[in-house]
Amino acid sequence: MKKAPSATADSFTLTDNRTGRSWELPIIDGSEGPSVMDVRKFYADTQMFTYDPGFTSTGSCESKLTFIDGEKGVLLHRGYKIEDLAEHSDFMEVCSLLLYGELPDAKQKAAFEKAITYHTMLHEQLNYLYRGFRRDAHPMAIMVGVVGALSAFYHDSTDITDPRQRMIASHRLIAKMPTIAAMAYKFSLGQPFVYPRNDLSYAENFLYMTFSVPCEEYEINPVLARAMDRIFILHADHEQNASTSTVRIAGSSGANPFACIAAGIASLWGPAHGGANEAVLQMLQEIGHKDRIPEFLERAKDRDDPFRLMGFGHRVYKNYDPRAAVLRESCHAVLGELGVEHDPLLELAIELERIALEDDYFAEKKLFPNVDFYSGIILKAMGFPTSMFTVLFAVARTVGWVAQWKEMIEDPSQKISRPRQLYTGATQRNYLPMDQRG
Numbered sequence: 001m002k003k004a005p006s007a008t009a010d011s012f013t014l015t016d017n018r019t020g021r022s023w024e025l026p027i028i029d030g031s032e033g034p035s036v037m038d039v040r041k042f043y044a045d046t047q048m049f050t051y052d053p054g055f056t057s058t059g060s061c062e063s064k065l066t067f068i069d070g071e072k073g074v075l076l077h078r079g080y081k082i083e084d085l086a087e088h089s090d091f092m093e094v095c096s097l098l099l100y101g102e103l104p105d106a107k108q109k110a111a112f113e114k115a116i117t118y119h120t121m122l123h124e125q126l127n128y129l130y131r132g133f134r135r136d137a138h139p140m141a142i143m144v145g146v147v148g149a150l151s152a153f154y155h156d157s158t159d160i161t162d163p164r165q166r167m168i169a170s171h172r173l174i175a176k177m178p179t180i181a182a183m184a185y186k187f188s189l190g191q192p193f194v195y196p197r198n199d200l201s202y203a204e205n206f207l208y209m210t211f212s213v214p215c216e217e218y219e220i221n222p223v224l225a226r227a228m229d230r231i232f233i234l235h236a237d238h239e240q241n242a243s244t245s246t247v248r249i250a251g252s253s254g255a256n257p258f259a260c261i262a263a264g265i266a267s268l269w270g271p272a273h274g275g276a277n278e279a280v281l282q283m284l285q286e287i288g289h290k291d292r293i294p295e296f297l298e299r300a301k302d303r304d305d306p307f308r309l310m311g312f313g314h315r316v317y318k319n320y321d322p323r324a325a326v327l328r329e330s331c332h333a334v335l336g337e338l339g340v341e342h343d344p345l346l347e348l349a350i351e352l353e354r355i356a357l358e359d360d361y362f363a364e365k366k367l368f369p370n371v372d373f374y375s376g377i378i379l380k381a382m383g384f385p386t387s388m389f390t391v392l393f394a395v396a397r398t399v400g401w402v403a404q405w406k407e408m409i410e411d412p413s414q415k416i417s418r419p420r421q422l423y424t425g426a427t428q429r430n431y432l433p434m435d436q437r438g
Helices: 042-046 082-088 091-100 106-117 126-131 139-152 163-189 202-211 222-234 242-252 257-268 276-287 290-301 322-338 344-358 360-364 371-382 386-409
Strands: 006-015 022-029 066-069 074-077
Touching: 022 042, 074 082, 074 091, 074 322, 082 091, 082 222, 082 322, 091 106, 091 202, 091 222, 091 386, 106 163, 126 139, 126 163, 139 163, 139 257, 139 386, 163 202, 163 257, 163 386, 202 222, 222 322, 222 371, 222 386, 242 257, 242 386, 257 386, 276 290, 276 344, 276 371, 276 386, 290 344, 322 371, 344 360, 344 371, 371 386
Parallel strands: none
Antiparallel strands: 006 022, 066 074
């Protein structure tokens, strides 16, 4: 077991070159990763703020959930490698691990699965809320609205000071998100909503609610269900990204958990965050044919060309995305199971993967296929429209958001988020009457 974060005897000396005055800033070591410089008293001592647009060099919180080493391609949940969890675990076990801190035993896992399973149905009156949306509404818009509306239906789990209510809300969010997502999809098609079944697993239930119709029996394909479960595992949490930080910031004000997760969904909707796998499909459509792959790879190497190879490389991982290696296996298994090797777009994707992996330029730049590349191909092969790709991301990431929110609420050092700014506007001016302006 790694040691808990603690202040060390070391400190960082900061000197103001204008005055020669110096300050000692404590250094805090974590159990993994870079140490941090404690600047909590910096403003009080110096009357200055630190400046960090995007917070890329700022530790905004203390967390025990997820660790990423982008240089080495490492992703750990509660200390467990993502590759091991994806290979040997299932999504419900990973959810339990993130929420409670340890892998469950058989009895604990059964109890957790039952708690989730028996919360999958939605309040029946929410059906009327769906009917208020336009039929062509983007499913992410529906997700934001419906999840936010849950607080109007489940008043018995909005008191964030009550640990039991926090846990019930956590279970409800994880359980109901696939139902909400499937209903958004069905609504867009004009098909009847499909109610969840208690005899199916989490991934099986989602596929059943999404693709089954009342007219015939729906058969669960175990290869597709396993691939769906892996996609959920690989997207469960990813440290302090934009949507997770949004959930924490919203929660820091004391907002109810349903509102906080709705805020996270809204942040995830942005194309720079949750829309990357959709961008992969759009890129493949732009390339159009296997014969044009060399042309587009050359364009990707040209710094003056605006074309970018979507689904390759990662902002955090400077090596191979550890999630991509796992999903690559599932990708080829799904394509083989469905017999869609001759789908032009999927055929193009596999050929692009092959050529790019053999190209020295991409190997030297460490621009390997990432999790978005493979998840986009899998979801396309399964029959999901691109508008649902980010929705699936939200379904998977809900457990991470909930675990992060819960950890923040239970942190005694937590306080309302209040970022500062570098003001560059006008200095104080005198108000002029209308007839004196101009």
